Amino acid sequence: MPNQLQNRVENYVGLLNQNIHAIQDELNQTQQLVESSEPGTVHLMAEQLMQAHLETQWVQVPRQYSHADYFLIAMDRFMQLDGVTGYSVLLPVEKETVTLVMTNLNVPAAFAFEENKDQNGGAYFVELSTGERLFYWSLERKQIQFNARGIIDLLVGNFAKQHVTVEQNQIIATMLTEFGRYMERVFNYSVDFNLLETRDDDVYQLIQHAEPQGMLDKLFVLSADTDYFLQSIPNGAGVMLDDNTEVRIFFVNDANALGAQRWHFQVIDGRDQYSWLDILLKYDFIANWYLSETDTLEVSYDQLVFAVQTTQPTDIQSIFTAEQGTTPMLDEEVLAAKRAAEAQAKEAAEKAEREAQAATEKAEKEAQAAEAKAEAEAQSESETPEAAVDDATVDPTEVTSETDDTETAVDSSESTSADATSATSTSGKTFEEEIGEALNSSNNTSEG
Amino acid sequence: MENMPYIQTEIPDNENVLNNKLNAKVKYVEDVTTALNEHDDRRVYELINSKKYNELIRGVEHADDNRSLASLVTDLQPDLSHHLADKLIQYLAEAFPFFYYQESALGVFEVYFGNWWDRAYFGRLDPINVQFKFKQEEYQKLVESVRLAAKGQRYHSAAIDELTKTNEELQQLVEKQGERNTQRQNLENQLAQLDEKGGFFNRPSTEERDNLKTQLSALDEEDEQAETVPDQIEKNNATILAYSKEDTILIYEQRAINEKFGSFDQFEAAAKSLYVDYVKQLAAVAEGGQADA
Numbered sequence: 001m002p003n004q005l006q007n008r009v010e011n012y013v014g015l016l017n018q019n020i021h022a023i024q025d026e027l028n029q030t031q032q033l034v035e036s037s038e039p040g041t042v043h044l045m046a047e048q049l050m051q052a053h054l055e056t057q058w059v060q061v062p063r064q065y066s067h068a069d070y071f072l073i074a075m076d077r078f079m080q081l082d083g084v085t086g087y088s089v090l091l092p093v094e095k096e097t098v099t100l101v102m103t104n105l106n107v108p109a110a111f112a113f114e115e116n117k118d119q120n121g122g123a124y125f126v127e128l129s130t131g132e133r134l135f136y137w138s139l140e141r142k143q144i145q146f147n148a149r150g151i152i153d154l155l156v157g158n159f160a161k162q163h164v165t166v167e168q169n170q171i172i173a174t175m176l177t178e179f180g181r182y183m184e185r186v187f188n189y190s191v192d193f194n195l196l197e198t199r200d201d202d203v204y205q206l207i208q209h210a211e212p213q214g215m216l217d218k219l220f221v222l223s224a225d226t227d228y229f230l231q232s233i234p235n236g237a238g239v240m241l242d243d244n245t246e247v248r249i250f251f252v253n254d255a256n257a258l259g260a261q262r263w264h265f266q267v268i269d270g271r272d273q274y275s276w277l278d279i280l281l282k283y284d285f286i287a288n289w290y291l292s293e294t295d296t297l298e299v300s301y302d303q304l305v306f307a308v309q310t311t312q313p314t315d316i317q318s319i320f321t322a323e324q325g326t327t328p329m330l331d332e333e334v335l336a337a338k339r340a341a342e343a344q345a346k347e348a349a350e351k352a353e354r355e356a357q358a359a360t361e362k363a364e365k366e367a368q369a370a371e372a373k374a375e376a377e378a379q380s381e382s383e384t385p386e387a388a389v390d391d392a393t394v395d396p397t398e399v400t401s402e403t404d405d406t407e408t409a410v411d412s413s414e415s416t417s418a419d420a421t422s423a424t425s426t427s428g429k430t431f432e433e434e435i436g437e438a439l440n441s442s443n444n445t446s447e448g
Numbered sequence: 449m450e451n452m453p454y455i456q457t458e459i460p461d462n463e464n465v466l467n468n469k470l471n472a473k474v475k476y477v478e479d480v481t482t483a484l485n486e487h488d489d490r491r492v493y494e495l496i497n498s499k500k501y502n503e504l505i506r507g508v509e510h511a512d513d514n515r516s517l518a519s520l521v522t523d524l525q526p527d528l529s530h531h532l533a534d535k536l537i538q539y540l541a542e543a544f545p546f547f548y549y550q551e552s553a554l555g556v557f558e559v560y561f562g563n564w565w566d567r568a569y570f571g572r573l574d575p576i577n578v579q580f581k582f583k584q585e586e587y588q589k590l591v592e593s594v595r596l597a598a599k600g601q602r603y604h605s606a607a608i609d610e611l612t613k614t615n616e617e618l619q620q621l622v623e624k625q626g627e628r629n630t631q632r633q634n635l636e637n638q639l640a641q642l643d644e645k646g647g648f649f650n651r652p653s654t655e656e657r658d659n660l661k662t663q664l665s666a667l668d669e670e671d672e673q674a675e676t677v678p679d680q681i682e683k684n685n686a687t688i689l690a691y692s693k694e695d696t697i698l699i700y701e702q703r704a705i706n707e708k709f710g711s712f713d714q715f716e717a718a719a720k721s722l723y724v725d726y727v728k729q730l731a732a733v734a735e736g737g738q739a740d741a
Contacts, residue, residue: 217693220565224696230565237565
């Protein structure tokens with residue numbers, strides 16, 4: 001019969017081992033996620049990582065990538081396998097967080113995933129400074145849904161107004177489209193491209209908020225200042241643009257539609273080359289018209305998935321100013337705590353030294369005063385403190401060379417030492433109680 | 449006085465004349481038939497109005513008209529018009545490329561200016577007389593917009609500016625609601641104060657009270673107006689849009705005319721001389737065809 005101590009230690013080792021295995025599993029998955037050149041493996045690993053929760057109690061991993069980060073890592077891997085370019089990923093050295101930025105963009109913008117916390121899972125691809133949600137991605141259901149409104153608000157309503165060029169905007173649009181197409185092609189995803197669709201025969205579905213009032217008249221008036229003009233077509237209007245591209249805006253009769261007219265857009269270029277978004281990016285008069293009509297109608301997107309259109313915008317400046325690198329480093333807080341601990345040790349050592357010195361001096365005085373008396377006994381007493389001084393000074397001298405440079409280190413050392421004192425005192429109060437509890441619990445175990 | 453014979457009324461024989469006339473009619477109808485069958489539209493034009501043809505194409509002064517003969521085919525005008533429109537519209541597609549036609553009834557051709565959104569109905573084409581019958585309202589608008597364009601203005605510029613100004617004023621009426629509320633509060637306070645000490649200084653306070661009440665009712669009026677502002681602005685915006693659209697159409701019309709004719713005057717001249725230009729062109733083609741044959 002194994003004794004209780006053995007049991008106790010074995011259980012302890014078992015718990016740690018369990019945690020270590022869980023960590024090891026996730027590390028293996030993470031490694032495959034970033035190393036495998038097999039798309040299926042990358043997808044599978046990403047899926048598994050989305051299920052994982054490294055909330056280990058016994059062996060803790062203080063720095064982990066979040067599910068949202070794994071989405072971005074997976075997206076980067078797929079785009080890498082597909083040869084999509086034009087973006088880069090920021091890698092702060094002090095934390096495990098990844099952010100996507102466009103390499104050639106003259107406005108601050110950063111993209112990352114935001115995990116969807118409800119039972120539907122998946123994640124939103126978000127521009128952080130505006131909070132615009134550009135698409136939704138579910139690995140589990142193999143589904144990508146673009147958000148026409150978010151994409152238009154960001155690229156057409158925001159970026160283009162800040163003098164982002166058509167080309168720069170198109171790089172973003174191309175990245176999104178290519179990613180969707182890759183997932184559709186390789187994994188048979190169901191992708192709702194809506195405003196990114198380039199097929200000529202695609203008729204853009206619209207959400208109709210109100211019955212149009214003079215909508216085409218407005219576009220006609222706007223077109224007057226351009227080289228293009230609006231023509232009548234059955235049930236609507238069309239405009240011939242550059243590069244043999246024709247845009248049509250028309251309705252079909254539909255008793256179920258608002259005003260019994262179901263409106264559509266169509267972009268026809270003969271090569272399946274341009275999407276509605278391309279048209280909005282390239283032709284300001286159509287973009288201005290569209291933005292002014294979105295209260296009437298807009299390119300449709302999944303209104304349930306994007307019931308909430310935006311995420312809380314965040315200040316992205318710190319993302320850009322953070323130190324970047326491929327080697328992880330401990331952050332300032334951890335380093336400060338480490339320095340504080342070292343400073344405390346140094347202080348303690350100095351105190352010990354001072355006390356030892358005082359003791360020595362006192363001993364010397366006493367020795368001088370009682371020179372005649374008991375010489376052999378006095379000698380043995382004065383030797384002991386000297387030995388203590390020697391031992392104590394070994395560590396502090398090493399520490400000093402590292403930490404005696406900054407004032408902040410001193411400040412934090414003070415606060416930490418204060419904390420340490422209070423901690424000691426509280427644990428001192430409950431020490432006996434704790435022992436009592438420990439004994440009781442072990443008694444319970446043996447009884448049970 | 450006997451046997452005085454009555455003088456017999458002698459009716460001269462006009463058989464020849466009648467025959468000649470009937471023959472002329474028959475010949476006329478035959479000529480028209482032949483011309484139609486041979487698609488000789490020049491000849492048709494000559495036959496249906498020889499005076500016009502001789503004067504304008506042959507340059508004969510005071511030519512005789514053939515109205516009586518032509519009246520033989522009067523009731524066929526819709527059919528003739530339809531027939532003649534075929535070649536005429538082909539010709540017009542080059543001569544006036546910005547006009548489009550819709551045959552609303554047999555031989556009745558409506559003219560539309562341009563192929564742009566909500567193009568204007570611009571009148572009718574009369575293939576028998578080879579002329580445009582422009583809708584005066586539209587035509588005068590175009591003439592006026594040409595005149596204004598020389599001054600860098602559009603047809604509805606003034607009206608649009610006026611409406612825009614009105615909208616701004618209306619908007620201010622709404623924006624000043626807060627001010628009016630404060631003002632109303634002040635006036636009402638003053639009125640209340642007057643009521644308190646009303647008994648002592650009756651006369652002057654009545655005057656003052658009236659004055660305050662006048663000011664208050666002025667505020668009431670402005671408040672009432674402010675309530676209707678959104679509707680008014682919306683209405684004005686709709687009018688502005690309609691005007692802008694019409695201006696746009698007029699700009700397109702001028703642009704189309706200038707591209708083809710260089711100036712509005714030249715367009716007017718070309719429209720006026722359409723019969724001569726077209727029928728001469730038919731004659732030239734016919735001669736060219738004969739020369740080829």
